[in-house]
Amino acid sequence: MGHLDYRALAVLDAVASHGNFEKAALALGISQSAVSQRIKALEDGSGRLLIVRGQPAVPTGLGQRLIVHYRNVQLMEASLDIDLGNRVGMPEIALAIDADSLATWFPDCLQALLAPPRCQLDVRLADSEAALRLVRDGGVFACVAALTPEAQADAATSVTALGLMRYVCVATPQFAGHWFGDGFSLEALQLAPAAVSDRRLLARFLQQELDLRGTFPHHSIPVSGALGDAILGGMAYGLMPQKQAAAALASERLLDLLPGRTLDVALGWHAWNLDTPFTKLLSEQIILSARRYLLQAE
Numbered sequence: 001m002g003h004l005d006y007r008a009l010a011v012l013d014a015v016a017s018h019g020n021f022e023k024a025a026l027a028l029g030i031s032q033s034a035v036s037q038r039i040k041a042l043e044d045g046s047g048r049l050l051i052v053r054g055q056p057a058v059p060t061g062l063g064q065r066l067i068v069h070y071r072n073v074q075l076m077e078a079s080l081d082i083d084l085g086n087r088v089g090m091p092e093i094a095l096a097i098d099a100d101s102l103a104t105w106f107p108d109c110l111q112a113l114l115a116p117p118r119c120q121l122d123v124r125l126a127d128s129e130a131a132l133r134l135v136r137d138g139g140v141f142a143c144v145a146a147l148t149p150e151a152q153a154d155a156a157t158s159v160t161a162l163g164l165m166r167y168v169c170v171a172t173p174q175f176a177g178h179w180f181g182d183g184f185s186l187e188a189l190q191l192a193p194a195a196v197s198d199r200r201l202l203a204r205f206l207q208q209e210l211d212l213r214g215t216f217p218h219h220s221i222p223v224s225g226a227l228g229d230a231i232l233g234g235m236a237y238g239l240m241p242q243k244q245a246a247a248a249l250a251s252e253r254l255l256d257l258l259p260g261r262t263l264d265v266a267l268g269w270h271a272w273n274l275d276t277p278f279t280k281l282l283s284e285q286i287i288l289s290a291r292r293y294l295l296q297a298e
Contacts, residue, residue, distance in 0.1 A: 005045075008038040009070040012050060012059070015039065016067055019056030042066075068138030068272075075276045091278055094122040096131035096143035097178070099197045100165060100241050103224035105293030106144075108283040119278045125222060127198045135270050140252070141279060142271030160269040160287055163294025167263040168243050169205060170254040171237035179237070184257045186210055194218040195227050195236035201238050205263040239263060243293070267294065 014024035015035065016198050022296060024033040043050050050063035059067060097106055102125065110254045113121065131143035147161060156208060171180070178190035189212060196202050196218050206212040219236055221227040232248060237257060248254040271279070271285055 005038070005042065006070065006073070007064060008042045011035050011038040012042060012063060013067050013070055015051055015057055015201035016059045023276065048131040049199055050267065064138050072268055072272070072274050075274060077276060078276070082129040092120040093278060093282060094124065094140040096124045096134045096140045098127055098131065098144055099125060099222060099224040099227070101144050101290070104241055104244055105289050108292070109289035112285045113282060119282070132270060135272070136173065141274065142245060142269060142283070144267055145270055147266040147268040157270060157272055162267045162269055162287060163296050164264045164266055166242040166295055167205065167265070168239065168242045168245055169257045169261070170231060170240055171257055172232065172234040172253065173255050175234045175237060176255050178228065180257065186212055189216050193216070193236045195221050195230040195238040197222050197224060197227050201263065201265070205239060208263065261267070262283050264295070
């Protein structure tokens with residue numbers, strides 16, 4: 001592409017982030033025509049379409065790669081400025097984290113990252129599949145996602161094992177008495193409502209333990225705290241992280257519907273290979289916090 005125009009790349013990033021040319025112009029403090037002209041100049045220089053015009057406007061594959069490059073350069077320049085003693089604004093780092101990690105161990109790493117503030121975190125709620133897609137597309141620097149054969153690192157990224165999130169299947173005694181009075185059976189599961197943040201997790205557990213294949217009634221609640229409230233409120237049964245459910249199980253506010261049977265999900269930290277003080281500290285703190293909370297394989 002020859003010499004890259006970083007002012008134009010900043011415009012490309014703004015259009016992708018805000019979803020349209022008008023909002024990007026407002027954020028950058030320039031005219032909408034200037035936004036259009038800089039995007040067109042980039043496209044003319046590359047000979048490729050970089051933004052698909054629509055509602056929202058979205059980057060093409062090459063457009064997203066240029067945005068990733070631009071964001072990485074911004075982080076590296078911020079690191080150099082710190083080394084040189086220059087004043088520098090806090091760089092923004094986007095992450096994708098699953099609901100259960102957000103509700104349990106992830107907040108433990110924030111003190112070291114944000115006090116004093118070293119970066120601006122943009123934390124996005126995403127299940128494993130969506131989180132990995134965001135990393136591959138360059139939408140986020142890193143994510144917490146399940147370790148699967150499909151979730152392998154490539155030349156630009158790395159994967160670090162964090163540990164196992166162990167789940168138990170629980171409900172209140174009243175809910176269990178009403179829906180599972182004759183046992184936690186296939187017949188009962190066709191009627192009893194579940195609460196899920198990721199349906200695939202409960203489907204995997206029910207297939208593993210009862211060979212249930214196919215659909216089952218469920219409420220989709222993406223926020224872990226709200227899902228836990230639904231279960232503790234006696235509105236549904238479902239999976240909860242074992243450590244999160246431990247106090248309610250000990251006080252008998254919840255019952256383990258299949259005592260001794262659990263679902264273990266191996267989690268990993270999937271990140272771009274970008275060696276700056278910000279990204280290094282962030283990865284170190286997240287890995288440390290996760291490993292303190294999650295089960296470690298012996």
